[in-house]
Amino acid sequence: MTLSLFDQFLSPVVCWIPLVAIAIILPWILFPSPTTRWLNNRSLTSQNWFLSQTTSQIFSPINPPGHKWALLLSSLLIFLATMNTAGLLPYTFTPTSQLSINMGLAGALWMGVVILGMRTQPTHSLGHLLPEGAPALLTPILVIIETISLFIRPIALGVRLTANLTAGHLLIQLTSTATLAMLTIMPVTAIFTGILLFLLALLEAAVALIQAYVFVLLLSLYLQENV
Amino acid sequence: MLSRLQAISVKVTDPFVSLSLVQASRSLQTSSQRLAPVPPLPDHGGKVRHGLIPEELFEFLYPKTGVTGPYMLGTGLIVYLLSKELYVINHETIYAICIGTIIVYGVKKYGATVAAFIDSINEEKVAKAQAAKDSHISFLTEAIENEKKEQWRVEGRGMLFDAKRNNVAMLLETNYRERQHMVTNEVKRRLDYQIALQHLNRRLQQEHMINWVEKNVISSITPQQEKESIAKCIADLKVLAKTTQAKAAA
Numbered sequence: 001m002t003l004s005l006f007d008q009f010l011s012p013v014v015c016w017i018p019l020v021a022i023a024i025i026l027p028w029i030l031f032p033s034p035t036t037r038w039l040n041n042r043s044l045t046s047q048n049w050f051l052s053q054t055t056s057q058i059f060s061p062i063n064p065p066g067h068k069w070a071l072l073l074s075s076l077l078i079f080l081a082t083m084n085t086a087g088l089l090p091y092t093f094t095p096t097s098q099l100s101i102n103m104g105l106a107g108a109l110w111m112g113v114v115i116l117g118m119r120t121q122p123t124h125s126l127g128h129l130l131p132e133g134a135p136a137l138l139t140p141i142l143v144i145i146e147t148i149s150l151f152i153r154p155i156a157l158g159v160r161l162t163a164n165l166t167a168g169h170l171l172i173q174l175t176s177t178a179t180l181a182m183l184t185i186m187p188v189t190a191i192f193t194g195i196l197l198f199l200l201a202l203l204e205a206a207v208a209l210i211q212a213y214v215f216v217l218l219l220s221l222y223l224q225e226n227v
Numbered sequence: 228m229l230s231r232l233q234a235i236s237v238k239v240t241d242p243f244v245s246l247s248l249v250q251a252s253r254s255l256q257t258s259s260q261r262l263a264p265v266p267p268l269p270d271h272g273g274k275v276r277h278g279l280i281p282e283e284l285f286e287f288l289y290p291k292t293g294v295t296g297p298y299m300l301g302t303g304l305i306v307y308l309l310s311k312e313l314y315v316i317n318h319e320t321i322y323a324i325c326i327g328t329i330i331v332y333g334v335k336k337y338g339a340t341v342a343a344f345i346d347s348i349n350e351e352k353v354a355k356a357q358a359a360k361d362s363h364i365s366f367l368t369e370a371i372e373n374e375k376k377e378q379w380r381v382e383g384r385g386m387l388f389d390a391k392r393n394n395v396a397m398l399l400e401t402n403y404r405e406r407q408h409m410v411t412n413e414v415k416r417r418l419d420y421q422i423a424l425q426h427l428n429r430r431l432q433q434e435h436m437i438n439w440v441e442k443n444v445i446s447s448i449t450p451q452q453e454k455e456s457i458a459k460c461i462a463d464l465k466v467l468a469k470t471t472q473a474k475a476a477a
Contacts, residue, residue: 042342049345176318
């Protein structure tokens with residue numbers, strides 16, 4: 001079981017059976033559906049509380065027609081947060097560190113939002129290409145810049161998540177490799193790198209949750225513009 | 228939840244297989260098949276030692292290996308894996324130690340607070356329902372007391388009616404007696420009048436008769452008779468004078 005630096009980013013396959021499907025679907029068990037009980041156990045209560053808090057916070061600035069997206073965005077949040085935090089455990093594969101999954105989510109959702117905006121209120125959507133209060137001279141340039149920024153959005157969304165997670169995991173790998181290598185030769189330096197590893201792990205835990213939240217928040221912002 | 232999975236998967240296969248699947252798995256389902264009343268949840272989850280290993284393992288091994296059995300098993304397993312290099316120490320091990328420390332520290336430090344917070348969410352729900360129930364009960368108790376008071380008042384109403392009835396009866400009685408009194412007075416007045424009338428009549432008759440008798444007598448007295456009577460009176464007077472003189476001299 002000697003691992004190279006990039007083994008953790010390989011999609012896991014055992015006897016040509018891709019395990020990535022199991023890796024993505026298995027965390028579903030951690031979130032049971034609402035029960036018929038009035039008072040639930042602690043895990044269910046905490047999940048319900050967390051979900052209701054975040055959903056109300058994300059959807060309060062959005063117009064009522066946008067609230068149809070509540071289920072999609074809240075399940076997306078749970079999915080990303082679970083994938084990211086599960087990837088913090090050793091020897092796990094993080095599906096959201098793969099560009100394929102993130103671009104699939106970002107591209108599809110962004111395009112859905114934009115098409116929704118263009119279909120229901122095309123003038124209002126196109127109006128976002130020119131920010132308010134801009135001087136009249138800059139209009140042509142601004143429209144071009146805004147269009148480019150509009151089309152960059154899915155790439156930015158996907159790559160942001162991928163880059164954050166991949167970079168974090170890679171840093172952890174490198175630091176832990178350095179610690180292990182120096183443990184026998186220079187123990188004191190190994191202790192310093194060990195402390196660095198602790199801090200990195202804490203950062204990664206925070207980044208995991210924050211990145212999931214940022215993904216969903218940006219999508220809700222795009223939705224707010226277009227609905 | 229897995230039964231839902233099974234139910235969904237059952238839809239896609241043919242009826243014979245699906246039915247047999249449902250019947251076959253029915254023997255594996257140990258909970259009751261009714262939806263209500265919902266059986267109560269246990270108050271605490273299964274007991275766990277060191278946060279990971281269920282207590283049942285320790286109890287299972289206790290008869291044969293005593294208290295240290297499971298720990299020996301764990302240590303031996305780890306040593307076996309390490310010595311035979313079934314588990315190779317690599318950089319992930321260092322990271323595993325790191326993240327393990329972080330997780331254990333986090334749970335030990337914040338576990339109780341988070342649990343208390345989550346319990347407080349449930350407690351608030353129960354408290355709200357309890358408050359609603361208590362307020363309703365107090366409202367109903369108050370209503371019962373008010374009703375009892377009203378019933379007591381109604382009892383008093385009978386006394387009130389009796390008093391009023393007595394009052395009215397007294398008034399009627401008084402009125403009746405007054406009228407009776409008035410009637411008696413009037414009748415007496417009329418009768419007195421009749422009596423006075425009769426008295427007057429009699430007196431008039433008497434006076435008239437006396438006058439008539441006197442008039443007749445006076446008219447019947449002739450002058451001869453008058454002289455004789457006067458002479459007799461004088462003779463009587465003389466006799467009387469003589470007797471009194473004699474009495475006086477004696």
